[in-house]
Amino acid sequence: MGRKLLLEKAHVEGIRTYDVYRREGGYRSVEKALKTMSPDAIVEEVKKSGLRGRGGAGFPAGMKWSFIAKPEGVPRHLVCNADESEPGTFKDRYLMEFIPHLLIEGLIVSSFALGSNDTYIYIRGEYAWIVDILEQAITEAKNNGWLGKNILGSGFDCNIHVQRGAGAYICGEETALIESLEGKRGNPRIKPPFPAIKGLWGRPTVVNNVETLAAVVPIINEGGEEYAKIGVGKSTGTKLISACGNINKPGVYEIDMTISVEEFIYSDEYCGGIANGKRLKACIPGGSSVPILPANLLLKTAKGETRYMNYESLSDGGFATGSMMGSGGFIVFDEDQCVVKNTYTLARFYRHESCGQCSPCREGTGWMEKILWNIETGKGKSSDIDLLWDIQRRIEGNTICPLGDAAAWPVAAAIRHFRDEFEWHVANPQESQLRNFGLAHYADDIHVPATV
Amino acid sequence: MSEQLFKVTIDNITIEVPAGTTILNAARKIGGDVTPPAMCYYSKLEGSGGKCRTCLVEVSKGSEKDPRPMPKLVASCRTTVMDGMEVKSATSPKVLDARAGVVEMLLINHPLDCPICDQAGECHLQDLSYEHGKNGTRYEFQRRTFHKVDLGDKIQLHMTRCILCYRCVFTADQLTETREHGVLDRGDHAQIATFIQKNLQNDFIGNVIDVCPVGALTDKTFRFKNRVWFTKPVDAHRNCSNPKCCGEVQLWMRGDEVFRVTARKDEWGEVKEASNGKTGWICNECRFDKKHTNDWVIEGPSHVNRHSVISQGHYEHLEKPQEFLPELMHRQPRLLMDIHSASEVNKPDIELSEIKGPAHSTDFNK
Numbered sequence: 001m002g003r004k005l006l007l008e009k010a011h012v013e014g015i016r017t018y019d020v021y022r023r024e025g026g027y028r029s030v031e032k033a034l035k036t037m038s039p040d041a042i043v044e045e046v047k048k049s050g051l052r053g054r055g056g057a058g059f060p061a062g063m064k065w066s067f068i069a070k071p072e073g074v075p076r077h078l079v080c081n082a083d084e085s086e087p088g089t090f091k092d093r094y095l096m097e098f099i100p101h102l103l104i105e106g107l108i109v110s111s112f113a114l115g116s117n118d119t120y121i122y123i124r125g126e127y128a129w130i131v132d133i134l135e136q137a138i139t140e141a142k143n144n145g146w147l148g149k150n151i152l153g154s155g156f157d158c159n160i161h162v163q164r165g166a167g168a169y170i171c172g173e174e175t176a177l178i179e180s181l182e183g184k185r186g187n188p189r190i191k192p193p194f195p196a197i198k199g200l201w202g203r204p205t206v207v208n209n210v211e212t213l214a215a216v217v218p219i220i221n222e223g224g225e226e227y228a229k230i231g232v233g234k235s236t237g238t239k240l241i242s243a244c245g246n247i248n249k250p251g252v253y254e255i256d257m258t259i260s261v262e263e264f265i266y267s268d269e270y271c272g273g274i275a276n277g278k279r280l281k282a283c284i285p286g287g288s289s290v291p292i293l294p295a296n297l298l299l300k301t302a303k304g305e306t307r308y309m310n311y312e313s314l315s316d317g318g319f320a321t322g323s324m325m326g327s328g329g330f331i332v333f334d335e336d337q338c339v340v341k342n343t344y345t346l347a348r349f350y351r352h353e354s355c356g357q358c359s360p361c362r363e364g365t366g367w368m369e370k371i372l373w374n375i376e377t378g379k380g381k382s383s384d385i386d387l388l389w390d391i392q393r394r395i396e397g398n399t400i401c402p403l404g405d406a407a408a409w410p411v412a413a414a415i416r417h418f419r420d421e422f423e424w425h426v427a428n429p430q431e432s433q434l435r436n437f438g439l440a441h442y443a444d445d446i447h448v449p450a451t452v
Numbered sequence: 453m454s455e456q457l458f459k460v461t462i463d464n465i466t467i468e469v470p471a472g473t474t475i476l477n478a479a480r481k482i483g484g485d486v487t488p489p490a491m492c493y494y495s496k497l498e499g500s501g502g503k504c505r506t507c508l509v510e511v512s513k514g515s516e517k518d519p520r521p522m523p524k525l526v527a528s529c530r531t532t533v534m535d536g537m538e539v540k541s542a543t544s545p546k547v548l549d550a551r552a553g554v555v556e557m558l559l560i561n562h563p564l565d566c567p568i569c570d571q572a573g574e575c576h577l578q579d580l581s582y583e584h585g586k587n588g589t590r591y592e593f594q595r596r597t598f599h600k601v602d603l604g605d606k607i608q609l610h611m612t613r614c615i616l617c618y619r620c621v622f623t624a625d626q627l628t629e630t631r632e633h634g635v636l637d638r639g640d641h642a643q644i645a646t647f648i649q650k651n652l653q654n655d656f657i658g659n660v661i662d663v664c665p666v667g668a669l670t671d672k673t674f675r676f677k678n679r680v681w682f683t684k685p686v687d688a689h690r691n692c693s694n695p696k697c698c699g700e701v702q703l704w705m706r707g708d709e710v711f712r713v714t715a716r717k718d719e720w721g722e723v724k725e726a727s728n729g730k731t732g733w734i735c736n737e738c739r740f741d742k743k744h745t746n747d748w749v750i751e752g753p754s755h756v757n758r759h760s761v762i763s764q765g766h767y768e769h770l771e772k773p774q775e776f777l778p779e780l781m782h783r784q785p786r787l788l789m790d791i792h793s794a795s796e797v798n799k800p801d802i803e804l805s806e807i808k809g810p811a812h813s814t815d816f817n818k
Contacts, residue, residue: 398550
């Protein structure tokens with residue numbers, strides 16, 4: 001049984017209210033931080049913890065904090081990215097819904113560390129009911145002296161504002177989020193300058209994911225070094241995984257990143273195996289934009305080693321044979337699922353969500369969707385598969401923001417690993433409308449070349 | 453204090469530019485094939501660029517201090533040079549491949565209606581696809597279409613041709629006081645629009661026509677009147693009462709008739725600095741209402757790049773071919789046009805211009 005840091009108390013009766021949360025030891029980290037630590041010491045502690053951004057890219061949070069510019073007389077801002085819109089990812093929603101005070105607590109400590117007097121939570125527009133939960137929590141925290149002027153007599157003022165998005169996936173990209181928060185169209189900005197220098201209203205800004213900021217609480221309570229002992233290698237601490245798809249127990253799980261992918265899928269503590277006694281075909285381990293892996297490469301790396309649920313192991317083998325931890329949206333496919341259809345669904349999503357600034361992403365995502373629709377409905381040609389490959393290649397890396405990459409990777413990985421299925425669709429246009437390709441060889445052992 | 457100069461090498465050509473110059477502007481100083489094409493960047497518009505991705509270049513050496521190459525291709529219009537930077541533009545196969553990809557993407561939803569488009573002949577997308585595009589298309593689907601929209605009585609928006617460069621949005625934002633004009637919707641269904649087809653009345657809004665790299669925003673006073681290569685650009689100026697207007701324009705003439713008035717453009721297709729130091733934007737009055745030669749002080753024919761289709765009229769240095777017929781015939785030849793009046797075959801009393809449609813023998817047998 002792995003250790004839980006974030007969701008340990010999530011199911012205590014009434015934890016959503018301030019009184020229960022405080023009784024269970026909440027807001028200790030704020031007391032510790034504001035009374036005994038300097039902002040720099042907190043940043044140092046977060047650096048020591050090795051905490052990596054939980055939003056998808058996995059950039060070390062302490063490092064990001066240390067980049068923030070501190071010009072004299074210019075306010076700085078912390079922005080909490082709660083625009084969780086990646087298909088398959090719902091961990092932040094769970095955290096904010098069940099234990100909102102944990103996020104508020106993390107935000108106060110982080111705001112103190114960064115010197116942000118006005119901190120924003122930019123929340124996905126569809127999470128309308130969570131806005132109420134968060135605002136309730138903020139009011140309670142304010143009434144009990146954890147927010148507002150001169151918190152705990154430290155001289156530090158802080159207010160937290162909740163801002164709803166209007167339903168755009170692109171606003172989860174930090175610079176688009178900032179634009180949207182400023183009241184503009186949510187187009188990603190061209191970097192540099194990075195938000196740490198010029199962010200919200202041209203002021204130095206740090207944008208962090210909900211889970212990252214919540215993880216600051218145990219780091220301060222237990223110390224960065226203690227936190228770093230959990231997990232393995234550069235994957236320190238615990239990670240929330242939102243598991244969904246054809247599994248017996250979908251839901252949000254907190255793991256300590258030492259368990260194997262196989263254990264995560266099949267153990268009763270976590271996903272509880274594939275639903276209806278079927279077999280595993282494929283999995284997208286980190287949210288819709290990361291590469292899909294067939295069962296054999298998911299459970300074992302190309303070298304034949306066991307694959308673990310952590311940043312390094314999931315990306316072992318690069319994109320050729322690996323994937324990414326991403327935002328922790330773990331989507332499992334059983335043998336009856338069609339990879340072509342899934343790829344089409346994702347392509348349709350990215351076409352719809354592309355902001356339309358850069359030509360490769362704007363035009364390419366629509367093009368890919370149309371071709372995939374043809375293949376899926378039995379009108380594809382064999383040249384379409386190579387064409388898809390060529391289009392995704394020309395989108396990836398050539399755009400302002402990572403949405404272009406996120407749109408290209410799922411298509412690339414599906415073709416890389418499941419080309420047989422695409423070819424079968426093209427070669428059997430009628431049969432492909434009646435039945436699925438099935439498991440085929442995707443769970444077979446991989447041939448491991450002998451190392452010399 | 454002297455300005456700090458950075459040494460930058462683009463396609464093995466080294467040049468010194470002031471710190472803060474973008475790679476694209478450094479390349480423009482060198483000129484020629486080294487210069488990456490740019491569809492969305494416009495040096496006179498703050499914040500433009502970075503969107504079309506045609507100007508992608510490879511930075512093979514970051515700077516003298518940090519010689520690591522940049523991992524991705526970068527948009528040269530928005531990346532500033534560092535001292536000792538080495539850039540590959542036309543010499544990098546990666547760049548050429550990406551550029552061809554961008555051109556293909558830009559064209560898949562473009563209607564390619566050049567034969568009926570007023571911009572043909574001075575269209576940046578046409579030039580771009582000639583230089584960097586490929587023959588044929590791999591796109592087999594219906595192209596995106598929009599309805600044509602009139603933005604006021606002088607400008608027409610034909611969104612189907614738009615490549616979403618955002619130049620007109622920046623122009624409207626930066627040249628006019630009120631923001632009435634922006635982008636609606638997202639992705640490949642995004643469109644330039646005024647909110648619920650509001651008219652654009654501002655006195656500087658006509659400049660959006662000049663900045664549009666394609667035929668999406670066209671001058672309704674010129675629409676379908678002529679092909680640009682039949683008209684002759686002539687530099688002219690007038691004393692415009694609008695303080696923001698530079699009053700220096702190009703008249704596009706055919707004979708004595710002024711077909712349209714535009715701002716003067718430099719070799720990169722952007723408006724020129726005027727001689728009085730203003731940026732060369734012109735007001736709507738100069739653009740739409742002054743269509744007579746006596747409204748203007750004519751300076752002389754504009755210089756047009758000899759590769760441009762517009763210069764195919766050779767109007768700049770007109771050399772009339774020597775007439776040798778009068779010498780041989782000892783009289784002026786009868787012009788072919790005059791044959792009707794000289795010949796008795798068709799009845800000369802029938803006025804040809806009054807015949808509707810092509811003339812038939814029946815018209816003369818009445």
